Every structure is written in structure tokens, then in C-alpha cells.
Amino acid sequence: MGIITIDESKCTKDGVCARECMAGIIRQPEGDYPRIAERHEVLCRLCGHCVAVCPHGALSHEAVRIDDSPPIKSELGISEAQAVHFLRSRRSIRSYKDKPVERETIQRLIEVARYAPTAGNTQLVEWVVISGKARIGEIAAETARSLREALDKNPSLAVSAPYLPGVLATFDTGCDSMLWNAPALLIASAPAGAINGMVDLTIALSSLDLLAPAMGLGTCWAGLLQRAILSSPSFKESLGVPPAHPHHYPMMIGYPNVKFYRLPERKPPKITFR
Ligand SMILES: Cc1cc2nc3c(=O)[nH]c(=O)nc-3n(C[C@H](O)[C@H](O)[C@H](O)COP(=O)(O)O)c2cc1C
Incomplete structure (x- = not known):
């Protein structure tokens, strides 16, 4: 077994994990399940993007397990103003x-x-x-x-x-x-x-x-x-x-012994768009 495990009952072979892998080591041969060649496993940065990006919950990584990677709760997202x-x-x-x-x-x-x-x-x-x-x-x-x-x-x-x-x-x-x-x-x-x-x-x-x-x-x-x-x-x-x-x-x-009531102003940013 390699460092990634694919739940074949969930994987749609959409290739999202392979495209997201920053090390470029996940290969998805046409019509097949994603995999990492054994000699490339050492290049894995353990970033967990492959686990996090799969919409089907089909991929787990031995160092970033799907069970330790809770789903993102959109209801906890905050607005720009917040x-x-x-x-x-x-x-x-x-x-x-x-x-x-x-x-x-x-x-x-x-x-x-x-x-x-x-x-x-x-x-x-x-x-x-x-x-x-x-x-x-x-x-x-x-x-x-x-x-x-x-x-x-x-x-x-x-x-x-x-x-x-x-x-x-x-x-x-x-x-x-x-x-x-x-x-x-x-x-x-x-x-x-x-x-x-x-x-x-x-x-x-x-x-x-x-x-x-x-x-x-x-x-x-x-x-x-x-x-x-x-x-x-x-x-x-x-x-x-x-x-x-x-x-x-x-x-x-x-623990603060002070409370603030206003948002103080700062210098305007110096920005150069080229
Ligand atoms: C890298 C860094 C070092 C700082 N060192 C001190 C410090 O030694 N003593 C202190 O009272 N405040 C220190 N400050 C706080 C700054 O004075 C403060 O961030 C700044 O005055 C703006 O206020 P604010 O953080 O409330 O926005 C430091 C802030 C930064 C980012």
C-alpha cells in the first residue's frame, strides 16, 4: 500500500487531486485511479491538499488522514466586512x-x-x-x-x-x-x-x-x-x-485590562501597480 489510499467506491477519477498536487507526483492514468509511484513518495510535502481538495472524500494520506481532516463548514465562513x-x-x-x-x-x-x-x-x-x-x-x-x-x-x-x-x-x-x-x-x-x-x-x-x-x-x-x-x-x-x-x-x-472603542487610522498604503 502506498502513502495515499483511494476509496474506489467514492473516487470518480476526476483528476482533481493530481492537478492540485504541488509536488506533481500524483498520476492519474486515463480511466484509472490516482496513484503515486513508489519512487516519488519521498517527494511528497505532506501538505494534505490531495485530501482536502477531493469533493468525494475518496482520498486519504497516511500522514494526513481523511479522518483527521474535518470538512470545511461554509456556515462558519465570514464576510469581507467581518x-x-x-x-x-x-x-x-x-x-x-x-x-x-x-x-x-x-x-x-x-x-x-x-x-x-x-x-x-x-x-x-x-x-x-x-x-x-x-x-x-x-x-x-x-x-x-x-x-x-x-x-x-x-x-x-x-x-x-x-x-x-x-x-x-x-x-x-x-x-x-x-x-x-x-x-x-x-x-x-x-x-x-x-x-x-x-x-x-x-x-x-x-x-x-x-x-x-x-x-x-x-x-x-x-x-x-x-x-x-x-x-x-x-x-x-x-x-x-x-x-x-x-x-x-x-x-x-x-488577559487585557483595557478595552478599545475605535479603529485607529494608519498611513495610506504605497502601492505600485505595474
Ligand atoms: C515586530 C514588532 C515588535 C514590537 N515590539 C514592541 C515592544 O517591544 N513593545 C511594545 O510595547 N510594543 C511593541 N510592538 C507593538 C507596536 O508598537 C504596535 O503594533 C504599533 O504601535 C501599532 O499598534 P497596534 O498593534 O495596536 O495596531 C511591536 C510590534 C511589532 C509588529
């Missing part, structure tokens, strides 16, 4: 309730984020979850220390990041302007072998960022922490990011 409103109402959250985020809730978020696309469907993004305000307070302090050191060494940093001296001054007054007293931090990372690792993990984090409000949560990309991690391998290691993962990005997460 999609635009949903995307425009996403906000960075910098004020969190003094309430921990349950491990199970973070697990549910990541379970969805793992469906984000990855180049070549490599699915190499991994996650570190850090919880507890005391630990995150220590990380914020280390971030401030590291950024202050970077600024002392290279004062021109204040040109590319003019907000930095102010952020550090605010931190010194006891206000956590690094990680905003978030109760939890997520760090998505990917190994060097993921050729588009930074893009892959950014899309996964973006998916999580968009899903979080539906679970009552708010997020904020932690760019200052990222900068600090990049400048210190030992800091990166102390956070539990695998040393062999050159790609990473942290995100704060917690």
Missing part, C-alpha cells in the same frame, strides 16, 4: 489583568497557530512558554540592562530607535515598559534548517495574535526583548530558546 473589522480591531495590549494565563489555554492557541503556513510545509516552528510575573519581571530587568549596555556602547542606536532612552528612563521609575507586567511570554523559534524560519514563525505568531482575543486574551510583540536576546546568547539560553534555533521572536500574552 474579516476587515476583525483584522482592523486587533490591538497591541500593554495593560494586563493580574491573572495568570492557564497552560491549557496557551496550548489551545498554539494548537491553532501550528496550522499557519510554513515554507515547504516543513512545520519546524517550536514554542517556549514562560509564565509567572516574578520571572517575567526578571526578564524585563535583563532586557533593560542589555539595551542600556547597547546604547552606552553605541549612542547612535538612539537615532534608529529614538524611543529607547525614554523607555529605559520609564523603566527606571519602576514602570515595566519592556514587558508591561505581562503574566506570560511566548517565544516562537525555528532551527537553521528552516530556510524561511523567521517568516514561518512570524506567520505562526501572527495567527496566534489574531486568535487570542477570541479567547479573551491580548498580546503584544516583544521587540525590545527580541533585541536583547539577539545581543546575548546566554540570555537566549536562559530563556530556553534552543541554541540551534537562530530564528526566534517573543510575544507577551495575558
